[in-house]
Amino acid sequence: MVREKLLTIKQVAEYLQLDTTTVYSYAQQGKIPAIKVGWNWRFRRKDLEKWLDDNRKKVRRKK
Numbered sequence: 001m002v003r004e005k006l007l008t009i010k011q012v013a014e015y016l017q018l019d020t021t022t023v024y025s026y027a028q029q030g031k032i033p034a035i036k037v038g039w040n041w042r043f044r045r046k047d048l049e050k051w052l053d054d055n056r057k058k059v060r061r062k063k
């Protein structure tokens with residue numbers, strides 16, 4: 001079994017082009033798929049990509 005590398009808040013912020021405080025806030029509020037490991041938030045890239053696709057579809061439906 002191959003384990004994927006989990007991303008940090010800083011890495012996600014760079015990937016999504018958001019501020020780290022925004023990513024942290026989204027994670028706390030459950031607005032973005034995240035995993036709490038001890039005191040730290042971690043993210044799976046495949047979850048983020050699905051989240052982006054799902055949200056893009058929602059925006060298209062509203063138009």
